[in-house]
Amino acid sequence: MFNYKEKIGEDLKKEARALGLSEEGWYEHKGTVREVFREAAVQTRVREAKRARRENRLWIFAVISALNALFSAAAAWLAVLK
Numbered sequence: 001m002f003n004y005k006e007k008i009g010e011d012l013k014k015e016a017r018a019l020g021l022s023e024e025g026w027y028e029h030k031g032t033v034r035e036v037f038r039e040a041a042v043q044t045r046v047r048e049a050k051r052a053r054r055e056n057r058l059w060i061f062a063v064i065s066a067l068n069a070l071f072s073a074a075a076a077w078l079a080v081l082k
Helices: 009-018 039-081
Strands: none
Touching: 009 039
């Protein structure tokens, strides 16, 4: 149904940096011959960062919805009084 592929390699690193993620923990055995990029761990952090940004913006919709309900109730109350 959905054809979404997570980024890998350099594209993943660029996306993580663009989201402002720390580079700590990206590599196992950093600075040694056995240095390995922990792609799955970084993908998880990128996913979580995107989710957090999306959820932080949802409060705007909650406020708009509450104001809409308030105005609707006031309009209904005024219609009943007239």
